[in-house]
Amino acid sequence: MTIPRIRHRVLLGVAGGGLAVLLAACGGGGNGGSSDTSTGNGTSNGSGTKVTAELSDFHIKLSTEKFKPGTYTFTAKNTGSHDHALEIEGSGAENRSKTLEPGQSTTLTVTLKSGSYEVYCPVDGHKDRGMKTDITVGGSPAPSGNTDTSPGNGY
Numbered sequence: 001m002t003i004p005r006i007r008h009r010v011l012l013g014v015a016g017g018g019l020a021v022l023l024a025a026c027g028g029g030g031n032g033g034s035s036d037t038s039t040g041n042g043t044s045n046g047s048g049t050k051v052t053a054e055l056s057d058f059h060i061k062l063s064t065e066k067f068k069p070g071t072y073t074f075t076a077k078n079t080g081s082h083d084h085a086l087e088i089e090g091s092g093a094e095n096r097s098k099t100l101e102p103g104q105s106t107t108l109t110v111t112l113k114s115g116s117y118e119v120y121c122p123v124d125g126h127k128d129r130g131m132k133t134d135i136t137v138g139g140s141p142a143p144s145g146n147t148d149t150s151p152g153n154g155y
């Protein structure tokens, strides 16, 4: 009666990963982007698509890496033990949050256009220590072959 628990763990892990991929795919495909302009859906203060940015020592983790042109509200959380801030720079625009002490969070509303942006921490030297990530907005199809136009998907 020795049930190999490790196997169950592995299976769960795989299932979880597959689910995450499915959810991500659904989120990307189902977001038409044009359906919420006419309906007043309660967000009246100009807030856009919500994105979470975790600022740790020394890494930036975004809740999404897919961006379309539009307005985004980044919620920056400092989960590290140093002061951090969030800066989003590109397409001639520069947006910087206030500097956050450990445990603090803030929001930063940014309008993104098609193009490349650099997301980084402007606090001394943190960018060079790894607090930097590039995002691409648009437009152009992803090179990964991730098709959201496949017609055979019954969902």
Ligand SMILES: [Cu+2]
Residues within 6 Å of the ligand: 055, 082, 083, 084, 085, 121, 122, 123, 126, 131
């Ligand atoms: Cu930092």
